[in-house]
Amino acid sequence: MSEQAFAAVDLGATSGRVVLGHLQEDAAGAGPALRVRHVARFANDPVRTRDGLHWNVLELYRQVLLGLAAAQRHHPGEIASVGIDSWAVDYGLLAGGRLLGTPFHYRDSRNEAGVDTVHARVGAKELFARNGLQHLPFNTLFQLATEGTLLEAADTVLLIPDLIGFWLTGAVVAERTNASTTGLLTAGGDGWDLDLARRVGVYPHLLPALVDPGTPVGRLTPDVAETVGAALDVVAVGSHDTASAVVAVPATGDDFAYVSCGTWGLVGLELKDPVLTGDARTAGFTNEGGVDGRTRFLKNVMGLWLLSESLRQWNPAATDAERSAELSDLLDAAARVTGPVAVFDVNDPAFLPPGDVPGRIRNWCRAHGEPVPDTPAQVVRSVVESLAVAFAAAVADAARLADHDVRVVHLVGGGALNTLLCQLTADRTGLPVLAGPVEATALGNLLVQARAAGRLGPDLDDLRAVARASAGVVRYAPRHQPGQTPRSASDPGKP
Numbered sequence: 001m002s003e004q005a006f007a008a009v010d011l012g013a014t015s016g017r018v019v020l021g022h023l024q025e026d027a028a029g030a031g032p033a034l035r036v037r038h039v040a041r042f043a044n045d046p047v048r049t050r051d052g053l054h055w056n057v058l059e060l061y062r063q064v065l066l067g068l069a070a071a072q073r074h075h076p077g078e079i080a081s082v083g084i085d086s087w088a089v090d091y092g093l094l095a096g097g098r099l100l101g102t103p104f105h106y107r108d109s110r111n112e113a114g115v116d117t118v119h120a121r122v123g124a125k126e127l128f129a130r131n132g133l134q135h136l137p138f139n140t141l142f143q144l145a146t147e148g149t150l151l152e153a154a155d156t157v158l159l160i161p162d163l164i165g166f167w168l169t170g171a172v173v174a175e176r177t178n179a180s181t182t183g184l185l186t187a188g189g190d191g192w193d194l195d196l197a198r199r200v201g202v203y204p205h206l207l208p209a210l211v212d213p214g215t216p217v218g219r220l221t222p223d224v225a226e227t228v229g230a231a232l233d234v235v236a237v238g239s240h241d242t243a244s245a246v247v248a249v250p251a252t253g254d255d256f257a258y259v260s261c262g263t264w265g266l267v268g269l270e271l272k273d274p275v276l277t278g279d280a281r282t283a284g285f286t287n288e289g290g291v292d293g294r295t296r297f298l299k300n301v302m303g304l305w306l307l308s309e310s311l312r313q314w315n316p317a318a319t320d321a322e323r324s325a326e327l328s329d330l331l332d333a334a335a336r337v338t339g340p341v342a343v344f345d346v347n348d349p350a351f352l353p354p355g356d357v358p359g360r361i362r363n364w365c366r367a368h369g370e371p372v373p374d375t376p377a378q379v380v381r382s383v384v385e386s387l388a389v390a391f392a393a394a395v396a397d398a399a400r401l402a403d404h405d406v407r408v409v410h411l412v413g414g415g416a417l418n419t420l421l422c423q424l425t426a427d428r429t430g431l432p433v434l435a436g437p438v439e440a441t442a443l444g445n446l447l448v449q450a451r452a453a454g455r456l457g458p459d460l461d462d463l464r465a466v467a468r469a470s471a472g473v474v475r476y477a478p479r480h481q482p483g484q485t486p487r488s489a490s491d492p493g494k495p
């Protein structure tokens with residue numbers, strides 16, 4: 001008998017994948033588990049044109065179709081539904097169903113002008129009180145403020161996963177977790193803040209109806225179904241990738257912090273309500289919408305982008321496979337670096353745009369009296385050490401600002417494979433780090449679909465039990481307490 005499967009389309013800032021999850025009822029007596037396998041993996045390479053840095057959304061859509069068709073070919077009749085997630089904040093503008101222009105990349109430099117325009121109308125304090133978001137220059141409302149005549153011409157704004165969903169099904173919706181990253185949703189996620197939208201020049205009719213994760217979105221249109229090979233159903237998931245990743249944090253209880261570590265390191269807590277204090281705002285925390293109405297109280301930390309962009313700088317022509325081999329060699333070499341290691345502020349806005357990240361790190365260190373990393377291994381060591389310091393600071397700040405006990409840190413996403421980063425994060429937080437699942441985002445996407453199909457229990461705890469049964473975790477114990485920081489890379493700082 002064929003088993004029921006769910007398909008996750010997971011688009012990251014550097015690569016995308018189509019993943020199938022088969023639900024196994026009782027994996028070795030541990031309760032239900034998802035057996036996850038990749039059907040397709042593809043690069044997501046932004047394209048710079050005369051007007052700026054763009055996402056190649058048509059190529060992404062083409063790859064999604066190919067991936068779904070491959071999934072259907074290999075597992076005919078098994079796929080119960082499809083869920084789509086991607087990075088946050090970016091969008092397409094549409095008029096009469098046509099895409100107007102090519103969506104911009106959030107790392108494009110146009111956003112500063114948008115920040116000025118919005119802040120002239122609504123100050124930073126009021127914005128935070130209304131939308132609860134960390135000030136990031138790429139939040140959707142700042143980007144929309146730069147659109148000018150294109151925004152006048154548009155009748156709809158769709159965030160990237162909703163745009164892909166629209167092309168697949170024709171349905172026009174705004175999934176709530178990702179909508180929370182636009183800056184146009186009320187903090188806590190009850191609905192669009194239409195008064196705020198009007199004040200910053202976004203006409204309310206541009207904003208689609210909100211849907212919650214787990215809601216059926218629609219069925220593949222007949223022409224798409226022909227391409228894919230079946231009329232599959234699309235279900236809304238936590239379409240913000242970080243929201244899906246947090247669903248798959250294999251935690252028991254609520255005394256945990258998480259680091260969802262890929263291109264970004266999203267560090268924080270899952271809470272019932274937003275924290276809208278002045279201290280949370282000045283500490284740079286955000287209140288994004290989570291699955292089941294939870295708040296993701298977290299901070300955006302620069303993340304593995306610092307490594308991927310450094311590798312690109314050192315070897316621009318490398319293929320993906322060559323780059324991952326280089327990274328693994330460099331991480332080994334970085335673990336062996338001795339002598340003083342520079343710790344720099346990974347969140348300095350200088351590191352946001354694409355370009356010479358190693359050069360910018362050296363400039364930062366020179367300007368701040370830190371030892372200047374020279375070799376690639378020294379740069380990598382310095383990045384990893386500095387990320388761990390930033391992760392630890394964000395965990396401590398989140399716990400303090402939300403008055404929340406944290407006894408363990410779950411590090412999920414690609415960063416869970418980086419043993420040096422996991423160990424240093426344990427050392428710097430003074431807490432055990434449980435690393436994994438690596439594919440937390442795809443897993444969280446699949447879990448919400450399986451629940452919507454009536455196959456799993458109703459609570460997030462039920463989904464997390466399945467996450468625990470589906471993927472192994474590796475435990476890293478702290479080698480010293482925070483504060484007893486190592487003097488140099490060769491000194492692990494043991495008490």
Ligand code: LRH
Nearest residue numbers: 087088089241242264300
């Ligand atoms: C991570 C992420 C993050 C956002 C950023 C734009 O992929 O979605 O949560 O802030 O991309």
